[in-house]
Amino acid sequence: MGAHEIRIRLGGISRQRAYQITSRADFPGPVAGLEQGKVWLVEDVETWISVHRPQQAKSPQ
Template sequence: MVRRLYGSAELQERLQVSRARVVQIVSRPDFPEPFDRLAGGAVWLVEDVEAWITEHRPHQARDANPDEC
């Protein structure tokens, strides 16, 4: 089974925010816990982040823009 992961750079791109904003977002108590912490930083499971986006940023959910998938 292949796990898809987001690091902070992928979160920046996916959420279209700055690096500083990613730090703020991942510090929120409602943001998913990292799947693991590596030497390069934390990583999150894509499905956990996408579920969070659907709940907290529905305008950015994959279903909100079918051409984005």
């Protein structure tokens, strides 16, 4: 999941806000840094959302 997908997943937040969130010490570290930017594991981001933004967590299926 790239920064754009994180922005969408968090409700369409701004690029600046996404950078602030992904730079937090409690946000999972990226698994790779590509020329187009950093990427994170979807599972790590979803876990972070479920803890820090429970209102935006996906419902179990």
